[in-house]
Amino acid sequence: MLRAFALFCWLMVAPGVAFAQVELSFYGGAQSAPASDISIRDDEIGDMDFRQAWEGRSASAPIYYGIRATRWQSPTFGYGLDFAHNKVYPKNDEMPEGFDVLEFTDGLNTLTVNAYRRWPNLLGDVSPYVGAGLGVSIPHVEVTHADADDETFGYQLTGPAATWIAGASYPIGDQWAVFGEYKGTFSSNTAELDSGGKLRSDIFTNAVNVGVSFNF
Template identity: 30%
Template structure:
């Protein structure tokens, strides 16, 4: 009886929108509006400044508060908090079901630590960023990333609709009755070009900024169903759909060092194929002319391009996924802390043409 009550309580808790989630959604929407508004204002200000009378040579006020073109390369670490989301599962065995309001965890500090790397090219108040973010997203099966044992692991019970192997899907469903593993732990990767705008500096060293970007989700899809043999497991990188982010941060400059704290709101679509395949790497080559000492260090770097090439080949040939598909979306809020190095440019950006 206690187990039934606990399952019911879990379902009731899962089905009710969290006030905190609603609040952060509103904050994210407000930040997106703020980014757009700041960008419009900055463009208007640039037009007004450009149409003003030419400044006198050497007049420091003629230059932008952010006067140099510069490139910043950095890395960062963070810990995402995910919203719940529905997951649609389709398989050739008669399974066509939706798991409602599933929870996701980050397992952020299990290696590799969640975070990312990025390159920013600034030109005055405006910048362009290439941002690669690696996070983990793990369903609640009582385990951590890669199936490792964790203390007090939570196993969820979720409502379902649809069919499981041709029969009405049980609802509620104890997740471990269906799955051994469903996660994106190498990871929930997104590559997002992002437009940035700097705001008025708080001091010469403290520089706030905002940004919005659109890109692609390239997760490592790891799915195992209960009782199925390893040749039916999926364990590979895939392009899964579009992604976007809104960022708001503050940067501190110390010499050539760039240090920052930043809030990220990230949404990505996940439409993944269940292929029954593993990541391809150089280790899979059977060659007498490639020495193992060369293959081993490079093997991990070849997994993502190798997997994406196989995915492209499947698309081109029209091959259907052997084990079906999963479809969901991941929405996260995250505070990241990072640091990097600044390469100043040679040409300053001025608010107007400089007299000879």
């Protein structure tokens, strides 16, 4: 995932491409997730449908974070790649009977291609912006059940993802800026269980982010 992100960044600044401002952003914050419906079809665990309450535990290792590369084609329009390391744990460690582990904590990763609209210096030196994008969900699936012989533990490509963003940035130098934003994500996940079945769940996350950007 990070190799693909690095390749994308290189392509945005490769020789022969017309001049444009490139921005690298790093962010963290507080991320949460509402409850979601889970469907499991598995010969060992059994077939079940239930609603799972989640929490993000943003500051617990591995922490919640994101990396973003944006190419501003004009002062107001840009596009780029966004990797977010979202996380969801069972709220208060409460899970259906039989489960020892049921989480996406390393994490519920999303990789999206985003488009942005900004309004430079609309509020003095403050530049509001909005963005949205589509991509894929690449979670670390962690499921352990008493009736399953095998533990599911690993990264999977589980389905499509989407994101939406609204925030504002403030310059702190010629090339540096700080920003704050709301960021929502949606991921539709169909995960393969090592016991032979499938787990399906559509999960939303909400985050309030703060970060720093470097422009060149």
